[in-house]
Amino acid sequence: MRDATLRDVAELAGVSARTVSNVVNGYAPVTEPTREKVEKAIKELGYRPNVLARNLANGRSGQIAVVVPFLDVPYFSELLQAIIPRARERGYHVLIDQTDGDPAHERELIRRGARAALFDGMIYSPLGLAQEDLAESDPTFPLVLLGERSSNAFFDHVGIDDVEASREATAHLIGLGRRRIAAIGDQPYPTGEAAQLRTLGYRQAHADAGLPVDESLIVQTGRFNRADGAAAMRALLDRDDPPDAVFGYNDTVALGALHEVLERGLRVPEDIALIGYDDIDEGRYANPAISTISPDKDAIATTAVERLLMRIGSKEPLPGIEVRASHRLIARQSTVGRAPRAE
């Protein structure tokens, strides 16, 4: 007996072949009763669509890749949690990879991704990648960049205004009377471009307030995780002139620093006030809950998926655009204390 075809399914279900295709591929919404009829016919006939053959024919894989530096940094998993349903609504599977922030791996992904046709496009949050690497990649490959990097003429870029957000975080601490504010998370050029924008905002807030910057309070970290935050804080607290506040370049670093401060028996925010960046769920439930910069993650996810699908669907390369999502500062116990009770 020959294998069942899409037309067999359509005939049995009493719908068009296009409707069967929509059910199978998720290209367009289908009403629930129609879906059930089609699913029933598929089961009855034992129909198996040949996805690889279909994709080979139309040159599409039906997949997009989302590439982040580290899956165990909660900001990235929360962002993925926002991106996956958006892509799924549009009929795309999401393939996730992590690069460990390794520039060689990031370069390889960009090259292989374009070459291998495993996915139709990529949403990419680079960490180690320098502008020159992007310049080398195929400008016809649909690519949307996330994060704080400055834009490239060929690719879209979705992020928040990182300099401004970092200025606000630092100004919040200055406004509370703090004068020795440590910045934890700076990184050297070129891999640390994102971090450097945060340092720039930190400097601007000091300049705005007419305050000098103590360069020794700007601390570099290897990664953006809890252990790095704790290690940086340990070194700062061992100094003769410890800081009275901390701006962590993400919540995870800030939470590592918080742990070290409390381990020493110091009070937060009385002895040391802390603010992070990213507004991860963990920060809301920390003890004390930490103040943070909250980027509009849903807007970032939705915009990134929309722009990518537009690029995938376009017959010719689109010029790169820069999309700024909104952000807001959320003051919690780690800077303003317990009263009034934090949100």
Next chain:
Amino acid sequence: MRDATLRDVAELAGVSARTVSNVVNGYAPVTEPTREKVEKAIKELGYRPNVLARNLANGRSGQIAVVVPFLDVPYFSELLQAIIPRARERGYHVLIDQTDGDPAHERELIRRGARAALFDGMIYSPLGLAQEDLAESDPTFPLVLLGERSSNAFFDHVGIDDVEASREATAHLIGLGRRRIAAIGDQPYPTGEAAQLRTLGYRQAHADAGLPVDESLIVQTGRFNRADGAAAMRALLDRDDPPDAVFGYNDTVALGALHEVLERGLRVPEDIALIGYDDIDEGRYANPAISTISPDKDAIATTAVERLLMRIGSKEPLPGIEVRASHRLIARQSTVGRAPRAE
């Protein structure tokens, strides 16, 4: 000019076609100098392997899917962080999906996955899926299950001994003199089968110690996140007879409960001792750091990938086996207090 072929690359690089294939597809390790020669030849000739055509020919996609209920539950992102490099070493891309623990979505994935040939096999951590759903799925599809579910005759299952681990967590609290131990995270049959194994261990510890179980201290939660843990704790603390200890069915629930306890001005562990489950990084840096059951995540990841690749490579279906990874109890500040200083 015709497109460059794999043989052209091999000739220019002075290596075998198999070596080029190993570099391109990651099927087997290649020395760094050889890789460089091949990469150089690929670049010079502008060679682009037709991955889809290759996969169509051998019936493989070169991808495995890893499916988890929620990416924003840190245990799952930490497990993914362990699985991805193992798969990559074996030349497989990982496609990640999350189901939101929705049984309909989980069923659909199992059916579609087998049908669509988008991936060669699946590592799957089901939440809502019942045994009957598994029985419906294609026994020839390579599938490895993660988590605490009892095994199925057709598929492999990798997890820790959940009843025993839960018994140890509860016995640890009993050993510290606690007698009103709340269990947060129970869930109803059939979707909550995993949670029910933890409740079973909780009951066993009480039976071992000759203590009665107060059924009202076993609290169900909708999900396993911080908000659910906090809400459950709020209700427990509003009672006339609050608990003196908490066993959270994962660290995330326990951390939500911890936040609520401290918000009320209660002391941990003096007033309420807490233990979680999963040993996520966040728990180590919580204030206080939380005691937990630590599953051997690397062993789980390695075994799951090995078993899956064995199934993918096997010409006929293999019988399902049950692999038990080890676990250990880690006592930190949330049960044993500050002295001696926690790890």
